[in-house]
Amino acid sequence: MSIRPHISWADRKACLSRSLPRAGSLRGVNVSPEQFPDPLRDAAASSKNEQTAVLAGGCFWCVEAVYRQLDGVTSVTNGYAGGTSNSADYETVSGGRTDHAEAVEVRFDPSKMSFGQILKVFFSIAHDPTTRDRQGPDVGRQYRSVIFYADDEQKGVAEAYIKQLDAAKVFDRPIVTEVVPLDRFYEAEAYHQDYAARNPTNPYILFTARPKVDKVRKYYKDRIKSAR
Numbered sequence: 001m002s003i004r005p006h007i008s009w010a011d012r013k014a015c016l017s018r019s020l021p022r023a024g025s026l027r028g029v030n031v032s033p034e035q036f037p038d039p040l041r042d043a044a045a046s047s048k049n050e051q052t053a054v055l056a057g058g059c060f061w062c063v064e065a066v067y068r069q070l071d072g073v074t075s076v077t078n079g080y081a082g083g084t085s086n087s088a089d090y091e092t093v094s095g096g097r098t099d100h101a102e103a104v105e106v107r108f109d110p111s112k113m114s115f116g117q118i119l120k121v122f123f124s125i126a127h128d129p130t131t132r133d134r135q136g137p138d139v140g141r142q143y144r145s146v147i148f149y150a151d152d153e154q155k156g157v158a159e160a161y162i163k164q165l166d167a168a169k170v171f172d173r174p175i176v177t178e179v180v181p182l183d184r185f186y187e188a189e190a191y192h193q194d195y196a197a198r199n200p201t202n203p204y205i206l207f208t209a210r211p212k213v214d215k216v217r218k219y220y221k222d223r224i225k226s227a228r
Contacts, residue, residue, distance in 0.1 A: 033124040033219040037168060041160040042116035043153050050074055051110050053118045053154070054081055054182050056101035056146040057127030058135025062209040063104045065196035066126045066216050071225045072112030077105040078188040078195070081148050088186035093142050101144050105185050113223070115154055119147070119161050123175075125216050129162075130173040136208055145175075148182035155179060 043051075057063045060078040067076045080088035083100030093100045106118060123129050128136075133144045149155040158179045166175055195202075196209045217224055 033120075033215070036120055036124040036170065037164065038120060039116035039157060039161045040164055041157055042114050043110070043157055046110045048110060050107050051115065052150060053106045053108065053115060054103055054148040054150070054185055055106065055118075055122055055126070056081065056103040056144060056148070057122060057129070058102070058143045058145075059138050059204075059208070060102040060104050060188065060192065061195040061205065062135075062212055063122075063126045064194070065205075065209045065213050066121065067104065067106050067118075068194070068197070069213060069216050069225060070108075070113065070121070070220065070223050072223065073106060073108045073225075075105075075107045077107075077185075078192045079103055079105060080142075080186045080188060081182060081184065082146055082180065086184075090189055090192065094140075096140060096142065099141060100186070101146055102142050102188075103146070103148065103185065105187075116157055116161065119158060121216065121220070122147075123161070123165060123170075123177075125212055125219070129175045129177045130171050132176045145177040147177060147179045148185075149179060150182055155181075 055063065064076045064078050067073050079102075080093050080098070080100035081103040083093070083098040085092070085098035085100065088098055088100045092098050093102065108118060127145060129145045131145075133139065133141050135143050135145075147154075147158045149158060158177075162175050162177060162179070165171065196205045196213070199205055200210075
């Protein structure tokens, strides 16, 4: 999935297996989720049945696959956010012509999972927040780490948690995750949705997404959907 600007979707699929590093050399989060603290600050209890978190952490296939495992997550949609263009599609985003990041819109039930817990999974499993404009084999601004906050409460929780993790030296390097307001989320093309589940033997999924799915199922056993 590591690509040159303006490469087509067909060419991208053809080069997946050639561009992948060996499974043992994949870069990612280096700290066990067991060592991760819960956020000291979290969103207040809400009467809403559903809330939304928009996150960018590299290839949206991988981040989506992680969150789809979790009880309390009602839906995950792949898309694009954070750019300068008022439109977005895969070819222009991957070509670096919009400055959008690949992102996921996570809808969740706040009575089962808080915004802070969504962020804990984001930092501990879904991606490596210490690599700027890169996740594993994927390089470019479209793969940057971002929390797109919906309101001041989400902003405060995100900024406080980043400071907490940095102060605790959970990572060997500083967190580079951006915390910025969400302007608009653009839903990605249909073939990108639920990609890992629909393409389990794809080499990129096997080497990059599957290990993260296995990790979330191992460390969050009490939060896994029974049917997934």
